[in-house]
Amino acid sequence: MTNTPLLQVRELHTHFRTGGGIFAEKTWLRAVNGISFDIHAGEVLSLVGESGCGKSTVGRTLTQLEPSTSGAALFNGQDILPMTASAFRPLRRDIQMIFQDPFASLNPRLTIEQTLTEPLFIHGLAASKTEARALIADTLELVGMAPKVMERYPHEFSGGQRQRIGIARVMILKPKLVIADEAVSALDVSIQAQVLNLIKELQRDSGMSMLFISHDLGVVRHISDRVAVMYQGQIVETGDKRQIFEAPQHEYTKRLLSAIPRITERVA
Amino acid sequence: MALLEVKDLEIAVAAGGALLPVVRGVSFSVDENETLGIVGESGCGKSLTSLAIMGLLEGSQLRLTGGSISFDGRELNSLSPNERRAIMGDQMAMIFQEPMTSLNPVYRIGDQIVETIRQHRDMSKRQASDRAVELLDLVRIPEPARRIDSFPHQMSGGQRQRVMIAMALACDPKLLIADEPTTALDVTVQKEVLDLMADLQTRMGTAIVLISHDLGVIAETCDKVAVMYRGKIVEAASAAALFANISHPYTRGLLNSIPVVDHDVEWLEAIPGRVPTIDETLPGCAFHPRCSMAEIRCSAEDPAPHDVATGHTVRCHFAGKGTV
Numbered sequence: 001m002t003n004t005p006l007l008q009v010r011e012l013h014t015h016f017r018t019g020g021g022i023f024a025e026k027t028w029l030r031a032v033n034g035i036s037f038d039i040h041a042g043e044v045l046s047l048v049g050e051s052g053c054g055k056s057t058v059g060r061t062l063t064q065l066e067p068s069t070s071g072a073a074l075f076n077g078q079d080i081l082p083m084t085a086s087a088f089r090p091l092r093r094d095i096q097m098i099f100q101d102p103f104a105s106l107n108p109r110l111t112i113e114q115t116l117t118e119p120l121f122i123h124g125l126a127a128s129k130t131e132a133r134a135l136i137a138d139t140l141e142l143v144g145m146a147p148k149v150m151e152r153y154p155h156e157f158s159g160g161q162r163q164r165i166g167i168a169r170v171m172i173l174k175p176k177l178v179i180a181d182e183a184v185s186a187l188d189v190s191i192q193a194q195v196l197n198l199i200k201e202l203q204r205d206s207g208m209s210m211l212f213i214s215h216d217l218g219v220v221r222h223i224s225d226r227v228a229v230m231y232q233g234q235i236v237e238t239g240d241k242r243q244i245f246e247a248p249q250h251e252y253t254k255r256l257l258s259a260i261p262r263i264t265e266r267v268a
Numbered sequence: 269m270a271l272l273e274v275k276d277l278e279i280a281v282a283a284g285g286a287l288l289p290v291v292r293g294v295s296f297s298v299d300e301n302e303t304l305g306i307v308g309e310s311g312c313g314k315s316l317t318s319l320a321i322m323g324l325l326e327g328s329q330l331r332l333t334g335g336s337i338s339f340d341g342r343e344l345n346s347l348s349p350n351e352r353r354a355i356m357g358d359q360m361a362m363i364f365q366e367p368m369t370s371l372n373p374v375y376r377i378g379d380q381i382v383e384t385i386r387q388h389r390d391m392s393k394r395q396a397s398d399r400a401v402e403l404l405d406l407v408r409i410p411e412p413a414r415r416i417d418s419f420p421h422q423m424s425g426g427q428r429q430r431v432m433i434a435m436a437l438a439c440d441p442k443l444l445i446a447d448e449p450t451t452a453l454d455v456t457v458q459k460e461v462l463d464l465m466a467d468l469q470t471r472m473g474t475a476i477v478l479i480s481h482d483l484g485v486i487a488e489t490c491d492k493v494a495v496m497y498r499g500k501i502v503e504a505a506s507a508a509a510l511f512a513n514i515s516h517p518y519t520r521g522l523l524n525s526i527p528v529v530d531h532d533v534e535w536l537e538a539i540p541g542r543v544p545t546i547d548e549t550l551p552g553c554a555f556h557p558r559c560s561m562a563e564i565r566c567s568a569e570d571p572a573p574h575d576v577a578t579g580h581t582v583r584c585h586f587a588g589k590g591t592v
Contacts, residue, residue, distance in 0.1 A: 050454035051425075158542055188309040189481065190558075193525035193538035200535070215454065222527035222536065245529060259459040260529055261484035265511050 004077065005038035006209050007062075007177060012036070012071035012081075014054075014061045031057040033233030034071070039177065039209045046212040046220040049230035050256075055213045058230075059179045062211070063097050064088050075177070093123045096175035100182035102166035106154040112140075112165055113150035119173055139172040140165075143198060160191035164198065171202060178203075181213045196222060217260055221245050229253045270297035271340060271475045272321070272443055278334035279316050279325065279499075281546065287331060288546045291316050292499040294335070298492075300442065301469065303476040305490030305507070307483055307522075311543055312496040314479045318445045321477070322362050323352050340442065358388040361436035365448035367428035371420040377404075377431050378416025384438045403434040407464060426457035433464065440472060447479045462489050483522060487511060495519045498543060498554040505580035515582040517559045520592040553584070561586055 012035050019027035031054040039045045047055040060066040061081075062073055068081045075095065080088060099105045106115055116139070117132045119125075126132035137147035143164040154162060163183065170178055183199065184192045200223055203210055214220050220227060220241075227244040229237045229252065237250040248254045279291035291313040298304045306314045319325055321337055323344065337344045339360065344352065364370045372380060381400040385391060391399070397416065404412035407430040420428055429449060436444055446465065450458035466489060469476060480486055486493055487507060494504040495516065503516035514520050521539035541558040544550055553559070556566035565585055573581045576588040586592070 050456065160542060188543075189483075189522055189525045190309060190539040191542065193527070193536040194540075196527065197535055197538055216527075217455075217529045218527040221529050221532065241532075255456060257529060259455040261459075261462075261482065261488040262528075262530070263484050263487040263511060263523065263526075265514070265523075 003041075005040045006043075006076065007039040007211075008072075008074040009038070009058075009062070010036050010072045010074075012058070012061065012073060013069040014057050014066055015069045030233050032061060035228075035230070035233075035235045037228050037235065037238060039211060041176075041209055042207045043226065044203060044210040044212055044224045046214060046224040046227045047230055047235075048214055048217060048220045048227060048256075050215060053230040054233040055215075055230050056181050059097065059181045059211060059213050063092075063095060063179060090123075093119075093173045094176040096170040096173055096178050098163075098166055098170055098178060098180040098183045100185050102159070102162035103154060105166055106162060106169075108154050111151055111153055112136075115154075115165075116150070116169055116172055119169070123173060125173065135172060136168075139168045142171060142202070143168045144194075158191075160187055160195060163187060163195050167195075167198065167202070171206070174206065175208055177209045177211065179211045179213070182215070183212075184219060185214065185216065192219075199223065217245075217256060229256070269341060270299045272298045272477070273338045274317070274321065274335070275338075276335040277317060277320060277337065278332070279313070279320055280331050280333045282329045282331060283547070287333065289333070290330075290499050290546055291320070294496070294499075294501055296492075296494055296501065296504065298443070298475045298477055300475050301473045302492065303466075303469065303478055303490045304492045304494065305486035306477065306479045306494050306496060307481065307486045308496035309481060309522075309543060311498075311546070313499040314496050315447055317496075318362065318447050318477060318479055321445060322356060322360065354388070357384055357441075358439045359441055360443040360445065361439075361441040362445040362447065363429070363432045363436050363449050365451050367425070367432045367452075368420060370432060371428060373420055376417050376419055377423070381416070381431075381435050381438055384435050388439045399438070400434075403438060404431070406437070406468070407431070407434045408460075409434070424457075426453055426461065429453060429457075429461055430464070433461070433468075437468065437472075437474075441474065443475045443477070445477045445479070448481065449478070450485065451481070458485070465489070483526060495522070498550075500554065500583060501581075502555065502583045503581070505577075509577060509580045513576070513580070515576050515580065515587055515592060516584050517561050517586075517592045518555050521558070561592065 012032055014032040015028045015030050017026060018029045047058060049055045057066060061068050072079045073081050113136060116136045120132045126135055136150055140147050145164055184195050187195060212223050224241050227241055228235045231252045237253050248257055275295050277291055277294040280287035280289045294317055296304060308314045320332055325332055378400050381403060382396040385396040385399055400416050401412045404415055409415050409427060409430055450461050453461060478490060490507050493507050493510045494501045497518050503519045524537035525539060527536060539558050552567040552569055553571050556562040571583045571585045573583050574587040576582050
């Protein structure tokens with residue numbers, strides 16, 4: 001990884017206006033307050049922090065779901081922040097997002113096939129319905145589901161299966177960068193482990209880069225190469241996974257790590 | 269006799285004219301000054317068990333179909349609704365996962381605590397209000413005399429959960445049931461809330477039933493543990509004995525599924541498959557389709573509880589025969 005990073009974020013600010021009327025003074029919430037990081041090709045960087053630290057806003061800003069206030073985000077050397085919606089559209093294929101609640105991100109009135117076909121046509125990845133069907137079948141198998149489920153609707157699936165479908169929706173586009181925002185947080189422990197293994201395997205096999213946003217330090221340790229710890233809109237510590245978990249430097253990182261309840265298996 | 273004794277509890281859900289069992293033969297006891305942890309994944313019946321103890325199943329599709337719940341020597345199911353209401357909130361209290369939905373958004377928190385106190389105690393508004401301030405101080409809300417005038421939305425999630433605890437403790441209950449009390453909270457706040465509960469227990473000798481999906485939380489806070497899967501307790505023991513000698517393949521699978529912060533593992537040993545839905549009938553052991561140890565016998569015969577050591581009970585045909 002000696003070449004230029006796939007994504008370079010520099011001094012990113014995303015502020016929200018929280019108060020003020022015609023006469024009252026404006027107040028701002030600095031959700032993201034000047035953060036910088038790099039993600040190399042094939043690398044998984046985690047953004048970890050507690051609720052309200054701004055980690056989700058980072059992901060939403062990078063996918064243009066929120067406008068940035070200032071700063072730069074170079075994707076393949078191109079600043080994506082000032083792009084117009086139409087200039088950004090072709091890049092949406094390369095930068096994909098996995099959300100926490102897969103049910104909310106699947107259209108309840110479309111079959112899985114319809115949901116997965118749409119992006120294929122939008123991005124010109126399939127020329128015909130037959131071609132799309134074949135791609136969908138392959139992708140469903142990739143995420144551990146039988147191809148025949150494509151005829152079904154989202155409500156027919158369990159939480160874990162829906163997240164697999166959410167992942168299939170992303171993987172079918174062969175993105176270069178995946179932003180996963182609390183992707184496994186809503187799942188039960190035993191299902192969470194399956195989905196985490198799946199995400200890790202897909203990431204390795206495809207060589208895609210990932211920004212993994214999570215509050216769960218155990219999950220973060222499992223999935224990441226590098227970790228950035230966020231607190232009140234800023235990154236307080238960045239480092240290789242080992243370094244962050246075994247020799248944390250910042251007081252906040254230490255506090256986070258010591259607050260996690262642990263299970264000690266006492267060997268009898 | 270233990271403070272709370274649940275015996276052979278059965279709960280079913282009414283669906284399309286049929287009664288589908290969701291809690292099957294659950295028994296446990298909790299004593300003064302003791303914390304019992306009930307752990308399991310969604311749909312295992314852990315929350316329903318707690319609602320049954322509080323008498324909160326009525327008016328829903330859920331039916332108590334068998335078993336007994338005795339509290340302080342009285343059989344709760346034989347009490348009239350009025351007698352039961354006198355106990356609830358007074359001698360036994362409950363806190364829930366989401367404090368925002370359990371607090372009334374249009375009343376000041378002080379008034380909500382005062383209401384609980386005056387429901388059970390013969391106190392003037394003044395006295396009850398003083399007691400509310402005391403309680404908020406007890407759960408470490410800063411400036412309690414001023415905060416009693418706050419509305420729930422003016423407080424953070426951790427503070428709201430403390431208010432819920434204050435309200436639950438208003439009448440010095442003998443039993444506190446906490447259903448996922450820290451699941452919605454950040455880890456640093458979770459630690460504060462759990463420490464607070466432990467501290468209050470030491471001071472007042474409260475018996476606690478802690479319901480959680482998080483084995484870590486259970487391991488750190490409980491004296492006894494019951495692991496539930498599909499409506500049954502599959503393994504129960506003191507926390508020390510359980511974590512020293514995990515004996516049910518499901519407990520083992522749960523533990524292996526958790527990514528830990530203290531060392532690296534390449535792949536998690538996930539439990540394959542999923543929890544069967546309640547309308548799927550399943551002969552034999554409910555866990556056998558997902559169990560790596562399963563043999564033909566497991567799909568035919570439901571294992572009876574088996575003691576692997578004194579006070580360590582396991583529902584598995586292989587219990588005590590080698591490691592899981």
